[in-house]
Amino acid sequence: MRPALKSLLVIATMAALAAFAGTAHAQKPGRKNVNAASPYRGEPYAAREEAMQWAEDMASRRGMDPGWVRAALGRAQMLPLVARLMQPAPNGTAKNWQAYRSRFVEPVRIAAGLKFWNDNEATLARAEREFGVPPEIVVGIIGVETLYGQHMGNFRVIDALATLSFDFPASHPRAAERAKYFRGELEQFLVTQRVTNADPLRPLGSYAGAMGMPQFMPSSWSRWAIDFDGDLRVDLAGSPADVIGSVANYFKGYGWQPGMPTxxxxxxxxxxxxxxxxxxxxxxxxxxxxxxxxxxxxxxxxxxxxxxxxxxxxxxxxxxxxxxxxxTENFYVVTRYNWSSYYAMAVIELGRAVKAARTAERGS
Structure with missing residues (x-):
């Protein structure tokens, strides 16, 4: 975490935190007819001594009520599906850029991106003026992440983060490092939920605990999410303006250089x-x-x-x-969103494809 922001930024930070829960709650409906056999149900962490001790330590570290932290984490459930989805590809699995590209740079996503750009043309232009990030990069990110909000995830965020904090697959080559990362995200999530007096069981997201149209992790949400539509709340699930501004703010924060090719x-x-x-x-x-x-x-x-x-x-x-x-350095900035050159190229090429479709549509 970076040093705490001072004076004038405190109110903005608290506003972002307050909207964190509300936005996550607004995501698309999740589980229906959930039963004991559902991949979205598992064993609660209330009986896990390691998790409850972590809750005590976290509460002490953050000056929070240990009873609240224990109760919140105790209701989280270990989801075997989440652990399986985090398993690395089997040894010998060949990477294939053209196959990966075809998942994202394809007609349905390009058409959805064209509509998103046309619907939010002025906001994308304003984000470029204020942050220096071109529309095609912002459009590419949102398209690759959630197909412009169509796939924001149906896992309870607290379940996903708890599972990856305490049951990260040991076979992963960086299991200890990744589990530590997810414990940091779980901590930030719980802090935010407590500060905003929100129900930590309600937010939904991906199996990695990412939320909203841009799939921000809790630490990214608290650091980079902004109110870009002026309604005094941050809504990364229902406000395209907030999504656009937040993604552009994220890139600027990681050092995006206006005018530099990727x-x-x-x-x-x-x-x-x-x-x-x-x-x-x-x-x-x-x-x-x-x-x-x-x-x-x-x-x-x-x-x-x-x-x-x-x-x-x-x-x-x-x-x-x-x-x-x-x-270039801007290519590296794109990989700060997802540490993969394949991901970065998919974002760049989807954005370019949408821009080309927009140019063709306008006949210029």
Whole structure:
């Protein structure tokens, strides 16, 4: 967490927290006819000593009523389905960019994105003026995350976060690190619910505990969600304006640089290519144009004048040859939303496809 905001930001922060619960409650209806066999039901954490001790420690750390924290967490349920969904892909599973891309850059999502852009043209333009983030990036994010609000999740957030905090699959290569992360998110969620006097059992979201059209985690909600429509509350499920402003605010907060491309085409000079060295930093922009090209990467046009560092982005295609681009600092910013180059490219290319459809629709 960053240092607490002072004076003038306190009221805005509290307003965002107060809307946190209300927005999550407004998400699409969740479970119907839930019974004991439902994947959305499981064993409550009230009987789990580890969870109840964590509740005590958290209450002490945050200056909260331990009875309230224990009662809230005790009603959370361990969902085996959530744990299964968090399992890593089996060893040997080949990544396939073209298959991944086809899930998101497709006619239904492009058409929905075009409608969303047309319906919210002025708001997207205002967000670009205020935060420097172009509409196609905001539109791409919301489309990839929830198909513009059509799929916001039916898991109780407290169940998902508790399961991933105390029953994260041990087979995951980063199980301890990820469980620690989710305990931080669970803590932020409970703090927010208590501050707003909201029912922690009501908010619904994804199996990872993300909420609303932009699928913000609790820490992102408290840090980046804003009231962009001026109604004095933050609604990331029902207010496209708040969603647009919050996503743009998120990107600005992570260092989005207006006017900078996300990536450039790249090819290779086989005589000087040192691909291992180029791929070593992964998606972190590390190389100047000079050092990038010295290792055998070939750039052209505006890429040769790029002022900042670059990364070689590899997109594997199963048994077919991989594709490569030169990623900029803005590409890296997109991956702060989801730490995956495949995700970032899907967001970028969906946004571009929607922008192209909008241009074609207008005949210019």
């Amino acid at each position: 990536h450039y085409p790249v090819s290779f000079n086989p005589e000087t290519l040192d691909k291992d060295a180029l791929l070593a930093p992964d998606i972190l922009p590390t190389f100047s144009v000079e050092s990038f090209t010295a290792k055998g990467a070939v750039l052209s046009g505006p890429a040769l004048e790029h002022p900042g560092p670059l990364a070689l982005i590899e997109l594997q295609n199963g048994d077919n040859p991989p594709e490569y681009v030169a990623g």
